[in-house]
Amino acid sequence: MRHEPDTSSPAARGGLDRRRFVSLSASALVLGLMAPKLARGATPDGAQSAARAQEDAPHLASPFLSIDAQGTVTVYAKHLDMGQGIWTGLATILAEELDANWEQVRVEGAPARLPDYVHLDYGAQTTGGSTSIAQSWQQLREAGANARAMLVAAAAARWQVPAADITVAQGVVRAGERSAHFGELAAEAGAQDVPEASPKPRSAYSLVGQRALGALDARAKSTGRQLYAIDGGWPGLKVALLARPPRLGARIARFDASAAKVMSGVRAVVEIPGGLAVVADGTWQAMKARDALDITWDESAASTTSSQGYLDTLAEAMDSAEPEFSEERGNSAAAFGEAAQVLEAEFTFPYLAHAPMEPLTSMGRIEDGECFLRAGFQSQTINQQAAAEILGLPTEKVHLETIAAGGSFGRRAAADSDWICELAQVLKATQGRWPIKLMRTREDEMAAMRYRPQALHRLRAALDDTGRPTAIEHGIGGEGVFPHLLKIAPEVHRFSVILGNAFEQYDFPAGRLDWWRADLDIPVETYRGIANNHTAPAKEIFVDRLARAAKADPVAFRLGLLAERPRAAGVLRRAAAMVDWDSPAPKGITRGVAVQFADETHIAQIAEVSGTPEDYRIERIVCAVDLGLAINPDIVRAQIEGGIAFALSNTFVSELTVENGAAVQSNFHDYPIQGMYGMPRRIEVAIVDSEEAPTGIGEPGSLLAGAAVINALERMGAKPVTSFPYRPV
Structure with missing residues (x-):
């Protein structure tokens, strides 16, 4: 019963x-x-x-x-x-x-x-x-x-x-x-x-x-025994690859698949809403057959968006339009009117591709009126519902087998389940004749138009004649990763666009937080750290500049703004102790500091950098983290070490550019990620003992390393950064 x-x-x-x-x-x-x-x-x-x-x-x-x-x-x-x-x-x-x-x-x-x-x-x-x-x-x-x-x-x-x-x-x-x-x-x-x-x-x-x-x-x-969706399969499994539009919004005007259909191992060529799918016995056969397709694309309604054009539109909105959201405390106008110093900064952040090691791959088959799917599902409920709707099946007739995924960084959490919808559409178009693995090449994934959003930050702060910070204004322009929810849940912007900003993270006596958005036809997606991946570096680089303008120690300056936040202050003190902050840095070493509260976790990192702004080496990064009870300390350390590489990649190496509705980059040769050459010689992690319940580390560890290194470089005399990826000039 x-x-x-x-x-x-x-x-x-x-x-x-x-x-x-x-x-x-x-x-x-x-x-x-x-x-x-x-x-x-x-x-x-x-x-x-x-x-x-x-x-x-x-x-x-x-x-x-x-x-x-x-x-x-x-x-x-x-x-x-x-x-x-x-x-x-x-x-x-x-x-x-x-x-x-x-x-x-x-x-x-x-x-x-x-x-x-x-x-x-x-x-x-x-x-x-x-x-x-x-x-x-x-x-x-x-x-x-x-x-x-x-x-x-x-x-x-x-x-x-x-x-x-x-x-x-x-x-x-x-x-x-x-x-x-x-x-x-x-x-x-x-x-x-x-x-x-x-x-x-x-x-x-x-x-x-x-x-x-x-x-x-x-x-x-x-x-090598770990199975991912890209591995293995069921008896009789066929492989499908999709020929997608060259620009966002383009549609098939006509196609000739005759050359592809006669190739060895090719079983079918079917049209689905996202393009033209080739179904073959193996991946290589499907790739060659896809190359043989003759497709004429209708680009009359295709996107004309470019990266720089969208940033220009954001800047115009921030200059002249009312913000979508504002929040204020204290009398910031009075603080700026009485300030001894006013500092301003602007930062632009590019699109970033998720680029997981395992491209989005999924398998499916239909048997006796039921559908069975296997993949690294990150959002099982919406994936199941999306597939059921396309196939015309009751939700309970769509069964998901979640296996380990070879990375995601937010990509597999797509709110519209685009990658699962494509598989369901191929299964429907082929009438469930074969079990099918829908593959994506690296180029397919780079061109998929699902990226970390671009963002434009403008910060302004006031210092009194003693160097004490009295007010902060943090303006953020950019699209949230859940734009479809804004009308029914306006508060979603706090999570997806502005979370981690200077106004909320530090206790300035007065301040203002604003957010602007501009119409964007490029789909954007959740990305490791959500809003924190751009708010954290923007605020930490700016706060470090405030400390320099106040002629204050960067750790002491931050602690003054964290007096009511004991756990945040605690990780900062712990990181400082790890490098013996109160003693002079070793000869030839410059230090940079960064701290953040994200996903209920407090984290601080200090970078030690040698050389010059043009030719530098990251000697060491230390990290102190308070995530409540650490369930698996070694996994926490591994996540922070990997997160440091991720943050350095986002800060110094990676950038995806959109031109005329299409991605410019296509693979790791022109979309590099951080290699061993740019990693610190040493990474040290301290986990703060805590009686609190456990919180998260997958994202918080990936936010600060780039900012800490840039703060060290600017203390060396580097020209202040204004855009990312940062390249010394």
Whole structure:
């Protein structure tokens, strides 16, 4: 019998409400609607899914875990792992409460299913905003604690001993001389009443916070066994590539596919809304056939937008139009009128391509009126709904198998599911005749017109005759990454455009924050750090200039503006201590500072740079971070190290240019990303001890390194930066 969950109570939304548990049989207990089960036949090649195995063996199961007869603990992750290590983190939380043997813990992507896997803040199953750990924390603690209590109850009933006499460790339940591993008790545990167990105190943790705990996917990734959507496939799988318009908005006027259709291995050429798809036996055959297509494009309605043209339009709007949004505190006009010094700055930020190592690839097939999709889904709910609408199927007939993704940086979270829609359209156009893998080449991805938005920042600040900052004005021009939501949810601009600005991050006595937008026909997309990836460098470079104008120490100057923000001040002090800030810098070294609060995480970085502004070397970057309880310290460090490379790339190397509605760059030869040559010789990370609940690190670590280095370069005497990527002159 199936019971619908009660989602009206806080417990049902934030944890595992007792009313959501349903006993299915003597050998299984499901904590929720049903045990997760992947699409039929959609298991990784050559391996049996643990979720599929649940059908055939006694087990203990919930939406978040299952334990099979062999004692294997499978954790079902509602969030996507795209390289940020989140599957290990989520598994660690649950395994800790369960007292599992880490060697027997596995992770699978959860199916697309609401409300079991809803993001409690966003109302859909999705991953983003560095929220996965924070918003799964209590859910997984409760799931693990309840399952542990059920195992204890099963052992107590079997051995006729009080539950208080039973201990659990490393996946083994013990009472005196008697013991049983989880698998031996799984069926009996599944028949127990569901308790309301309390999670452990932190003093009892043996997995959470341990540096020696290895990432669950480390071996697979280091041996090449990790499967992504671009790898492998199902029997009879065909590969599709799409010939897309040369400019945004162009349409097919006519085409001749006769030359392509007679090529070896080519199965079909079909027109879909996004272009012309070639379906072939293999990727190379599809690529060659695509090259053989004769297409005449109607460009009469194509975009004429260019990067510089849009920046000019933004500047005009900021000069003469009323802002879309304004916020003010204090009397900034009076502060500027009485100022001893007024400083101004302007910064322009370019389009950036996401350029994940694995281009957006997805697989799908239709069987018996149902659709099965496999990919690195970042927004399962909208992906599932979009595919269902195109295929004319009920949503529950579209099954998503989420596997690891080879990077995303926000691209796979596309609000309109463009990359999944294309696959659904090809499946529809070919009438489900074959399983299909829709591939994208690097050039396809670069030309896809889905980029980090351009932005224009104008900052102005007042200092009194003692050098004390008295007012700040931060104006931001640019498109938000959710423009379609602006009419129904105007507050979305704070998240997608202005978050991380100087007005909100520092306690200037007075100030003003403004945002302007201009009409833009280039689709823009979420990008690692969302608004923070441009607001953080703009504000930190400007605040450093204020400190120099005030003849103040840059750390002390910032601390004066963070007096009411103890955690932000704490990471700044910790980073300063790491470089022995109060002592002179080593000979030939210039230091730059940056600090930010993003995704509920506080982070500070200090760069040590040698050489000259024209020929410099980053000797060291130190980072202090307060993200509450660090679930996996080594993964935190890895994310910060990778984030530093990401920030340096965005600051000094990468730029995507649009001309006449088309991308100029096409691959890494003309869209470079940061290589080892520009990395610091040393990176040091300090994680601040905290009793707070865990927050995120995937994005905060990628925001500050470029600003810290530029602040060092400007202290060397470099010409003040006005645009990115920054190139010394």
